[in-house]
Amino acid sequence: MSAEIIxxxxxxxxVFAVVLGLVLISIERILVARFQGRVGPVFYQNxxxxxxxxxxxxxxxxxxxxxxxxxxxxxxxxxxxxxxxFLPIPGVYEGVKGDYDLIILIYFMALPAISHILGxxxxxxxxxxxxxxxxxxxxxxxxxxxxxxxxTLAVYVGGGSGEFSLKKIMDYQIQNGCFLxxxxxxxxxxAFLIFVLATLEVPPFEVAHHNHADIMEGYLIEYSGAxxxxxxxxxxxxxxxxxxxFQIFFFPSVIGDDVMINLFWFLIKTLFLxxxxxxxxxxxASFRADQEFKFLIRVPVxxxxxxxxxxxxxxxxxx
Amino acid sequence: xxxxxRSPFLFRINTGxxxxxxxxxxxxxxxxxxxxxxxxxxYTGSPKHADILLVTGPITARSKPYxxxxxxxxxxxxxxxxxxxxxxxxxxxRDSYSIEGPLDKYVKVDVNVPGCPPRPxxxxxxxxxxxxxxxxxxxxxK
Numbered sequence: 001m002s003a004e005i006i007x008x009x010x011x012x013x014x015v016f017a018v019v020l021g022l023v024l025i026s027i028e029r030i031l032v033a034r035f036q037g038r039v040g041p042v043f044y045q046n047x048x049x050x051x052x053x054x055x056x057x058x059x060x061x062x063x064x065x066x067x068x069x070x071x072x073x074x075x076x077x078x079x080x081x082x083x084x085x086f087l088p089i090p091g092v093y094e095g096v097k098g099d100y101d102l103i104i105l106i107y108f109m110a111l112p113a114i115s116h117i118l119g120x121x122x123x124x125x126x127x128x129x130x131x132x133x134x135x136x137x138x139x140x141x142x143x144x145x146x147x148x149x150x151x152t153l154a155v156y157v158g159g160g161s162g163e164f165s166l167k168k169i170m171d172y173q174i175q176n177g178c179f180l181x182x183x184x185x186x187x188x189x190x191a192f193l194i195f196v197l198a199t200l201e202v203p204p205f206e207v208a209h210h211n212h213a214d215i216m217e218g219y220l221i222e223y224s225g226a227x228x229x230x231x232x233x234x235x236x237x238x239x240x241x242x243x244x245x246f247q248i249f250f251f252p253s254v255i256g257d258d259v260m261i262n263l264f265w266f267l268i269k270t271l272f273l274x275x276x277x278x279x280x281x282x283x284x285a286s287f288r289a290d291q292e293f294k295f296l297i298r299v300p301v302x303x304x305x306x307x308x309x310x311x312x313x314x315x316x317x318x319x
Numbered sequence: 320x321x322x323x324x325r326s327p328f329l330f331r332i333n334t335g336x337x338x339x340x341x342x343x344x345x346x347x348x349x350x351x352x353x354x355x356x357x358x359x360x361x362y363t364g365s366p367k368h369a370d371i372l373l374v375t376g377p378i379t380a381r382s383k384p385y386x387x388x389x390x391x392x393x394x395x396x397x398x399x400x401x402x403x404x405x406x407x408x409x410x411x412x413r414d415s416y417s418i419e420g421p422l423d424k425y426v427k428v429d430v431n432v433p434g435c436p437p438r439p440x441x442x443x444x445x446x447x448x449x450x451x452x453x454x455x456x457x458x459x460x461k
Contacts, residue, residue, distance in 0.1 A: 029356070037351035041359055045326065048359065052323040052370075057394040059367055210364070217364035224367040224394050 012093045013085035020267075021236025022046040024243075024274050031278035046236065050229045058225030063124035069222075072119030073230035079111030080237035087244045088167055090174075091254035091262030095167065102150055102164040105245070109146060109199070112234050113139045116208075119227070120219025131218025134289045135208040141296040142198040148304040149188045149195070152311050153179065153249055160315045170252045180250045184314055188307035189250055191300035196242050196273070197280055198296060200235070204284040207292055239277075243270040324454040325359040329446070330369030330393075331402075334386050334420075336376030339436035340403040344373060346439045353439040355446060366392040371449050373442075377405035377412045378420035390426050396456035398449045400430045402442060407431045 008014060026045040033040025060069060083105070088095030098104070116135055120128035156179075157163040157172045179185045198205040209218035220231060247269055255261050287295060313319045331344055347355045363369055366389045378386060399422070404410040406422040422428050429452045432445035 033354065033356060038354040039357045040354070041356050042325075045359055048322055048326040049328075049361075052326045055323055059392070059394055215364075217368070220368075221365040222367060223365075228368060 007093070008081075008085045012089055013081060017081075017084040017237055017240045018233055019047065020270075021238070021240045022050060022233070024239050024270065025236055027271070028239075028274050028278045028281065031275060032282045035278065035282035046232065050232050053224075053229035053232065054226050056225045058227065059222075061124055061222050064222065065122040065124075068118055068122035070227060072115050072122060073223075073227045073234065074115075075118065076112035076115030076234040077230050077237070079108045079115075080234055080241055083108050083241045084237060084244070087241065088170060088248065089244055089263075089266055090170055090247055090252035091257075092259055092266055097167055098165065100164045101166050102154060102169070105166070106143075106147055106150060109241075110139065110143055112238055113143075113199070115234065116219045116231075119223065119231075123219070123222035125221050127216050127221045128219045131208045131215050131221075134215075135219065137289070137293055138198060138205065138208065138296065141293060141301065142195050145191050145195045145296070145300045145304050146199075148301070148308060149192050149249070152185070152188050152304065152308045155308070155315065156185070156311045160312075166248050170248055173252050174254065178251050178253055184310040184319075185250070185307055187303040187310075191303040191307070192246065192249065193276065194296070194300040194303075196246070197277065198300075200239065200242070200277065202277055202281045203286045204280070205292055205296075206286045207289045210286065239274070240270075243273050246273055321454065324450060324457060327358070327360050327370045327446070327450060327453060328363045328368050329355070329360050329371050329373060330363055330366045330389070331373040331375065332366075332386060332389050334374060334376035334382040334406070334422075335379030335418075336403070336405060340375035340405070343436045343439055343442060344375065344402065347442050353443060355443055358443070358447060358450065360446060367394060369393060369397065370453060371398045371400060371446065373400050373402050373446075374406045374422055375402045377409040377418050378422060378425075380417050380419050383419045387425065396453065396460055398429045398453045398456065399426050400432060400445050400449050401428050402432050402445070403437055404433055404435045407433055410435060 010016060023043060026041060026043050029045065030040040030043060060066060086096050086101065087105070113135060117132050120132040153169055154162045154164055157169050163169065173179055180189060201208055209215065209220060220228065223231065247266065251269060255265050310319070333341055347353045366372070372389070372393060376382065401407050401422050405412065406420060409418055409420045412418050430445045430449045432441050434441055
């Protein structure tokens with residue numbers, strides 16, 4: 001029992017995931033700065049930010065729904081915290097071995113966006129209302145992309161019947177080669193990368209919480225102090241969870257049996273994903289809400305479906 | 320507690336400025352050469368996140384209520400930086416019928432960055448001075 005508590009609160013969940021996530025976000029900021037020819041902040045900048053936010057005064061608007069406004073950040077935070085405990089890390093951590101954890105993963109990935117929607121909706125600001133409506137529209141599409149990608153992998157591993165255990169998806173790839181090197185899943189891989197950018201709300205999908213343009217931080221506009229810090233921590237955990245999902249879905253390669261070496265290898269793969277996010281952040285401009293919606297519905301959905309069709313054909317033995 | 324003074328969030332408000340100072344502020348935020356992020360700063364979109372308020376412009380009658388609202392919304396402790404000559408002394412707009420400045424009628428100004436417009440280096444220096452004052456204010460509250 002106490003071993004499970006350590007797994008939940010210290011490693012790989014809890015403290016380790018929060019610190020890793022905050023450092024990853026800071027590294028992303030540094031990389032964006034370097035791409036632009038600046039120096040950028042220190043690598044622990046976001047940890048300082050969160051400590052400061054927890055020490056600051058919390059303001060609550062007069063018209064806000066008090067209870068939901070205060071506790072909305074906890075939805076996303078608790079969802080992501082559970083997910084880090086729940087998911088297996090290739091070669092490092094076994095995870096909770098369930099037969100249907102892919103479906104639970106699909107549900108939990110929507111929780112941070114739901115906490116944004118609840119918090120923004122309860123804060124009584126018109127900017128937050130606009131941002132919430134944009135976030136809702138986009139969420140409909142990018143969650144759909146994620147579901148199709150997950151379904152594609154389930155069909156591929158299950159040989160036509162659907163295999164919803166993440167552990168088995170991982171073991172299949174360790175035996176038969178990673179999906180990253182399988183041409184049938186390359187469209188799904190690109191769709192997944194677009195999903196990562198969209199769900200993290202980095203440019204070009206920043207429209208729900210721009211801070212230099214029309215919407216002034218969107219759903220975060222009325223937040224200050226500790227709840228804002230909770231949102232920052234949720235973003236940090238989300239980047240860790242997305243990196244773990246990326247590795248389970250497409251690249252669960254392990255080096256030997258040693259946990260430390262595999263942890264190091266996990267961190268290197270995570271850094272590559274963060275580098276990709278920073279490159280997109282630094283090089284792409286932001287879409288408008290309608291452009292973003294159309295792009296998401298045209299490109300990643302179609303790519304994911306192409307992959308699904310290829311996988312069904314290959315399962316049937318036609319290619 | 321000294322570690323938290325390395326994470327100031329900035330908010331800028333234009334109170335009827337001619338945009339000269341705003342362009343200089345944008346250069347400190349966005350273009351490669353002048354990097355305010357290495358002090359740990361981050362531009363935010365909401366005054367409720369901010370620790371340092373950067374004010375440009377001579378405070379016109381039209382923009383005064385918005386300035387007062389922003390000053391109400393800042394969580395304590397905060398530091399006010401007047402960027403450019405206008406918020407410091409109203410500059411060439413002084414004694415105009417529509418000007419309600421200067422800024423220190425409404426709030427205690429901690430740092431003045433004079434210039435029309437000030438150079439980006441001067442603004443970054445002003446932010447660095449504001450950081451020292453902010454540190455002192457946090458110590459006083461404790």
